[in-house]
Amino acid sequence: xxxxxxxxxxxxxAWAGATPDENxxxxxxxxxxxxxxxxxxxxxxALQSAAxxxxxxxxxxxxxxxxxxxxxxxxxxxxxxxxxEAADLDEALAVAKQVPTRFGGVEVRPVWDMS
Amino acid sequence: MTAHPAVAAAVADAHRREWAFVLASTxxxxxxxxxxxxxxxxxxARALGTWGSTGIPGRPGAWLTTVARRRALDxxxxxxxxxxxxxxxxxxxxxxxxxxxxxxxxxxxALTGPASSAAAGSAGTxxxxxxxxxxxxxxxxxxxxxxxxxxxxLALRLLCGLSTAEVARAFLVSEKTMAARITRAKxxxxxxxxxxxxxxxxxxxxxxxxxxxxxxxxxxxxxxAPAGDELMRTDLAERSLDLARMLHGLLAGHHEVTGxxxxxxxxxxxRDARVDGAGRLVLLSEQDRARWDTAKIAEGAAxxxxxxxxxxxxxxxxxxxxxxxxxxxxxxxxxDWAQIVGLYDVLIRRWPSPVVALNRAVAVGFADGPGAGxxxxxxxxxxxxxxxxxxxxxxxxxxxRRLGRTDEARLAYQEALLLTExxxxxxxxxxxxxxxxx
Numbered sequence: 001x002x003x004x005x006x007x008x009x010x011x012x013x014a015w016a017g018a019t020p021d022e023n024x025x026x027x028x029x030x031x032x033x034x035x036x037x038x039x040x041x042x043x044x045x046a047l048q049s050a051a052x053x054x055x056x057x058x059x060x061x062x063x064x065x066x067x068x069x070x071x072x073x074x075x076x077x078x079x080x081x082x083x084x085e086a087a088d089l090d091e092a093l094a095v096a097k098q099v100p101t102r103f104g105g106v107e108v109r110p111v112w113d114m115s
Numbered sequence: 116m117t118a119h120p121a122v123a124a125a126v127a128d129a130h131r132r133e134w135a136f137v138l139a140s141t142x143x144x145x146x147x148x149x150x151x152x153x154x155x156x157x158x159x160a161r162a163l164g165t166w167g168s169t170g171i172p173g174r175p176g177a178w179l180t181t182v183a184r185r186r187a188l189d190x191x192x193x194x195x196x197x198x199x200x201x202x203x204x205x206x207x208x209x210x211x212x213x214x215x216x217x218x219x220x221x222x223x224x225a226l227t228g229p230a231s232s233a234a235a236g237s238a239g240t241x242x243x244x245x246x247x248x249x250x251x252x253x254x255x256x257x258x259x260x261x262x263x264x265x266x267x268x269l270a271l272r273l274l275c276g277l278s279t280a281e282v283a284r285a286f287l288v289s290e291k292t293m294a295a296r297i298t299r300a301k302x303x304x305x306x307x308x309x310x311x312x313x314x315x316x317x318x319x320x321x322x323x324x325x326x327x328x329x330x331x332x333x334x335x336x337x338x339x340a341p342a343g344d345e346l347m348r349t350d351l352a353e354r355s356l357d358l359a360r361m362l363h364g365l366l367a368g369h370h371e372v373t374g375x376x377x378x379x380x381x382x383x384x385x386r387d388a389r390v391d392g393a394g395r396l397v398l399l400s401e402q403d404r405a406r407w408d409t410a411k412i413a414e415g416a417a418x419x420x421x422x423x424x425x426x427x428x429x430x431x432x433x434x435x436x437x438x439x440x441x442x443x444x445x446x447x448x449x450x451d452w453a454q455i456v457g458l459y460d461v462l463i464r465r466w467p468s469p470v471v472a473l474n475r476a477v478a479v480g481f482a483d484g485p486g487a488g489x490x491x492x493x494x495x496x497x498x499x500x501x502x503x504x505x506x507x508x509x510x511x512x513x514x515x516r517r518l519g520r521t522d523e524a525r526l527a528y529q530e531a532l533l534l535t536e537x538x539x540x541x542x543x544x545x546x547x548x549x550x551x552x553x
């Protein structure tokens with residue numbers, strides 16, 4: 001079995017315009033997704049907006065430089081993730097296609113097995 | 116090492132016919148594409164040295180597979196995991212080496228049609244249900260999560276056994292670029308766990324279509340090379356014909372597979388007549404039909420009829436049917452244009468595409484006259500997908516020329532010339548432009 005990280009990306013500007021009803025609907029869909037794929041989901045969370053992010057890069061003289069904002073500025077920001085387990089990429093994609101999304105999509109990345 | 120010419124020829128023949136079979140069977144042992152390739156190359160090199168003294172084996176593919184697998188097992192035993200950079204490929208559990216299943220015999224993997232009952236008839240043994248290893252390799256190379264560029268490169272490299280340098284030459288990129296592309300694709304297959312497996316029945320039509328698209332793309336790249344001095348890349352056309360034949364053998368009962376093989380045969384039948392002695396493009400209307408390959412036409416036409424008889428026709432079958440109407444016409448003037456327009460009408464419903472619409476408009480120009488064709492072409496001029504598509508300008512130019520609208524024709528030919536970098540096509544357009552006079 002391989003673990004895959006499903007990264008959920010969405011356009012935050014578009015998000016800001018969502019109504020409370022739309023938000024409630026999305027929460028409901030995630031709850032349903034979580035139940036349906038309980039047996040393969042190993043973890044998952046929603047993230048606060050990119051505006052809350054702090055990035056750290058190596059700084060001069062061995063220190064670090066801390067900046068306000070996400071590591072890379074993109075139109076679609078990372079908004080949440082699921083960690084799942086699957087036999088192969090086909091199986092992982094079948095699950096990933098069912099992740100509820102709004103204003104964006106998902107990226108599926110295999111987790112590097114260091115064992 | 117200089118091998119006897121007969122041995123060299125036998126090895127070359129086995130390379131062309133059996134590469135995919137030998138590699139696919141070896142991958143099952145190694146579960147590692149690079150290692151398998153290395154062992155298969157080694158087996159071919161040994162054949163060159165050995166067949167001279169032992170004689171050419173009756174089943175070269177089986178001989179090569181045995182040698183390649185033995186080498187793989189040796190290497191695996193010797194340095195266990197040390198040499199492995201990438202994770203093992205994911206395969207069906209039944210296929211782990213040593214289970215004795217599916218011993219190497221090329222066989223058809225039929226899902227519908229008579230061949231499947233034949234398979235079921237062999238007492239329902241496990242072997243009967245296990246598809247040919249080559250299909251696993253085919254579906255892995257043409258996995259939809261790989262870029263199209265990577266899929267075609269892998270098809271040539273892993274299914275046809277071309278070297279990286281040869282694949283690079285086929286796509287007019289540097290060897291370094293191609294090597295990086297192939298390495299990246301192999302890495303994704305292993306690390307992202309693209310399965311080495313035939314997809315489940317429910318996904319099969321879509322996945323078969325993806326495979327056919329790759330083979331068709333190889334053929335069209337060979338048929339009208341986008342750049343370069345030669346109109347056709349015969350090597351690519353030949354390889355795609357080989358692949359289409361292989362798929363037809365492996366996926367009996369999939370009528371689009373039959374349709375694609377027919378299409379390639381029926382188009383390729385005109386190959387020699389498409390270029391004149393000086394390497395210039397010769398249009399269908401001016402081709403010497405005596406130079407068409409009648410054996411290919413007969414085979415292709417029979418396959419089209421077979422494909423049309425087994426269900427609603429797909430895009431390859433319909434395109435092949437159009438090619439068959441051309442191939443069976445005694446002359447350009449006697450072509451059944453009405454039937455061709457009718458086939459395009461069906462095709463465009465099944466496969467709406469601006470390029471199909473363009474070809475249909477050209478057919479209308481012959482069925483109902485250049486004025487009617489031009490009207491249809493001009494309706495397509497707004498289509499963004501056709502912006503910059505040289506055939507649109509070239510077709511307009513031809514209709515305008517036939518209508519005697521010389522000034523407009525001249526402009527259209529000039530536009531077409533700006534849009535192609537193929538030397539043979541450019542020479543053709545320039546000659547037409549010349550004929551229009553100053």
